[in-house]
Amino acid sequence: MQEVKWGEFKIGDLFDINRGNISNQKELIHDSKGICFIAQNNNNNGFVDTVKPQNHKIFKGNSLIIGRQTGIVYYQEKDFITTDGVLVLTAKENFIENKNTGLVFVSALNKKMLSFGYNNTVSEAKLNKIKIKLPIKNDTIDFNFMENFIAELEAERIAELEAYLSVTGLKDYTLTKEEQQALDDFEKLKFRKFNVIDIFDVKNTGNILSRDIVENSGKTPYLCASITNNAVSSYISYDEKYLDKGNCIFIGGKTFTVTYQEKDFYSNDSHNLALYLKKEEKNKSNYLYLATCINKSLKHKYSWGDSISNKKIQIDKIFLPVNNYQPYYDAMETFISAIQKLVIRDVILYADKKIAATKTIVNKNN
Structure with missing residues (x-):
């Protein structure tokens, strides 16, 4: 990072800016196999539900969204629909090809959003004037650096997580007989x-x-x-x-x-x-x-x-x-212990998968 060169770029030069067209969320119909519905939530990356696509404007994945009232920026990996309270930034030259690159833009843009909120909403006109700093090489945006940097950063955090799980003994996610029984008996409680x-x-x-x-x-x-x-x-x-x-x-x-x-x-x-x-x-x-x-x-x-x-x-x-x-406090305790192990199992499997994927990305770009 100490050797990285930085350049300034106008948001309006990099992105096309649009707004969603959903004004009444109550009209949406849940569909587990439908399209992602995104709103300006402060959690879960803005995701609310999967719904049936109706007469809604569909935005392509690899886009950024900004809540007009919250000023919070999220990266959206999949195609989605959204409300009229959300601005959608689509790269003009499709240069956001994956999550790692998208996250760099999210970080750079979030730093410029601190002055926005309910009393100073975000608009297309305001966004077009904002400049963000990005890593450059030969006077152009260095996308390879972005991808490698995020991949290595993620691998470092995952390695720290694995070390923590090992030291604390949480890496043992095998359910005891009592814990498995607590899961099996939950519906009977x-x-x-x-x-x-x-x-x-x-x-x-x-x-x-x-x-x-x-x-x-x-x-x-x-x-x-x-x-x-x-x-x-x-x-x-x-x-x-x-x-x-x-x-x-x-x-x-x-x-x-x-x-x-x-x-x-x-x-x-x-x-x-x-x-x-x-x-x-x-x-x-x-x-x-x-x-x-x-x-x-x-x-x-x-x-x-x-x-x-x-x-x-x-x-x-x-x-x-x-x-x-x-x-039934004993049943509560055993059930939570089982749930924790199931979550830890998913975390460990996710960590192993991400480390393998990171090695592939770094090797490809080097």
Whole structure:
């Protein structure tokens, strides 16, 4: 990277800019074999669902999208349709041939999007004037460098992941008999309603405004009501009298974001809730299972205009698996252990596949 030469390029010179033509998402019809529907979501790369293609403008893969209100840039690998709130950037000379190249453009463009948001929406006219920095060779964009750099960077991260899995013992993803049985018996579990306050002690969290913190000033999680990054907005150092105890379920009050928090934390809003299990055995696996139960049982009740509160949750009920009419905590723990192993298995297989693919790309371009 120290030896790379950089050039500036206007977005309008590199891309054709268009907008989606979907104004009413409710008219879309789900189809598992249909086309990707993309919206200006802040997660899942903008993907919402696969739907039946109707009279919608279809955009080719290897394109970039930008949410007009969010300013967030994503790379889209497959053909897709999108809303009129999304701008689509299609390379004029089809120079984005794969994900690695697309990700470089995403990174370069995201750095220019910081000033955009709901009060300063992105438009075609504004984009056309923006310049981004790209690696060059012989005064032209160095696409080989982009592809190799991203491939090697990904391989490095995957190698670190493999090392971590080995050290922590997570690379063993073989299910025990009990775990396999828990998966097989899941559909047979009986559930019944419980009062939230019979299962948890509920308290409001502390309240530290974002304007009063210094981002990345410490090692303690600073939580907000966001679904991304497990609700962690930053890691800060602050007055410990505002610290909330971890090993609990955290609910973002205004958005009903439900997460498990292992460590002590600070919160950005006193409307957020912390739920602590009353039972003696308070392990992570049980909390993860219970967080999903809370989300499934209550999410339909609450919205931004009718948010959850400590007062409201006092009469709320959640569905839990039972054994002899009591919460079946052993089944919860074993089931989560099995799910974790299945996820780890997929991660390890993905890592092995990506390392092999990276070696092929690097060897091809060298």
